Amino acid sequence: MTGRLQDRPLPPGYRYYGSKRDSAAALPVEGAEVGPSEPNVHPEGSAHDCVLGPWVRVGARTSLSEVWMGAYSYIVSDSSATYSDIGKFCSIARDVRINPGNHPMWRAALHHFSYRSVSYQLGEEDDHEFFEWRRSHRVVLGNDVWIGHGATILPGVTLGTGAAIGAGAVVSKDVPDFMIVGGVPAQPIRERFPKEIQIGLKAIAWWNWDHERIAAALPDFRKLGAEAFVEKYA
Numbered sequence: 598m599t600g601r602l603q604d605r606p607l608p609p610g611y612r613y614y615g616s617k618r619d620s621a622a623a624l625p626v627e628g629a630e631v632g633p634s635e636p637n638v639h640p641e642g643s644a645h646d647c648v649l650g651p652w653v654r655v656g657a658r659t660s661l662s663e664v665w666m667g668a669y670s671y672i673v674s675d676s677s678a679t680y681s682d683i684g685k686f687c688s689i690a691r692d693v694r695i696n697p698g699n700h701p702m703w704r705a706a707l708h709h710f711s712y713r714s715v716s717y718q719l720g721e722e723d724d725h726e727f728f729e730w731r732r733s734h735r736v737v738l739g740n741d742v743w744i745g746h747g748a749t750i751l752p753g754v755t756l757g758t759g760a761a762i763g764a765g766a767v768v769s770k771d772v773p774d775f776m777i778v779g780g781v782p783a784q785p786i787r788e789r790f791p792k793e794i795q796i797g798l799k800a801i802a803w804w805n806w807d808h809e810r811i812a813a814a815l816p817d818f819r820k821l822g823a824e825a826f827v828e829k830y831a
């Protein structure tokens with residue numbers, strides 16, 4: 598999905614965060630009691646121009662800017678994500694960088710004064726066109742993606758549903774659903790499951806179940822492997 602996040606319709610339980618550490622403003626009613634499903638940004642974390650779903654958790658010293666984060670997804674400490682659409686149930690480890698911005702390699706100067714000009718007193722305005730260019734290279738995560746410690750996901754990359762990104766990977770190309778990748782640049786390690794199980798899991802799409810249904814199926818999530826899970830729920 599493209600367009601500015603504040604213009605997208607909010608599903609139930611999702612909150613728009615306008616400015617840094619805007620959790621109070623994100624509440625449905627000022628002073629309302631915060632329930633456990635309310636998205637939570639650590640006091641030392643920040644979310645600027647973001648939409649966060651129910652049960653979302655953002656860790657300490659993690660900053661999000663123009664990020665949509667689906668229900669139950671979490672990103673732990675010391676990470677950052679920009680211009681990204683993150684699905685539901687994604688697990689993002691510490692020290693992860695999602696969509697670090699490219700610099701203008703075609704210009705005479707790589708340094709950011711040419712677009713962050715105001716803060717250097719070099720221009721009346723920043724270079725909005727340049728930021729639109731960055732904004733157009735969104736990173737997209739499907740559902741239930743796991744990003745390991747210290748990984749970097751480069752601009753414009755899509756990580757498929759159920760993909761696992763190894764610790765320390767630099768991901769420069771799209772990753773298919775249920776693929777495990779690792780290394781610099783990231784290369785396929787193996788598929789998590791044979792194709793028929795992948796198809797079965799996508800047909801079940803448990804990530805779209807409601808909270809109660811997931812709670813009821815919890816023993817099966819714990820005890821059954823993916824194959825038996827697909828057999829039972831297909």
Ligand SMILES: CC(C)(COP(=O)(O)OP(=O)(O)OC[C@H]1O[C@@H](n2cnc3c(N)ncnc32)[C@H](O)[C@@H]1OP(=O)(O)O)[C@@H](O)C(=O)NCCC(=O)NCCS
Pocket residue numbers: 688689690691744745746747761762763764765766777778779780786787
């Ligand atoms: C990638 C990972 C998920 C393991 O996947 P796996 O399919 O079980 O991989 P294996 O351990 O069987 O290793 C398979 C091959 O991939 C390599 N490999 C494993 N992890 C790798 C990584 N992060 N980067 C590069 N190569 C990796 C192994 O060395 C092995 O190589 P070989 O075939 O040449 O011997 C795991 O190694 C990993 O990186 N986990 C991240 C843990 C983490 O960061 N947790 C944070 C908390 S959320």
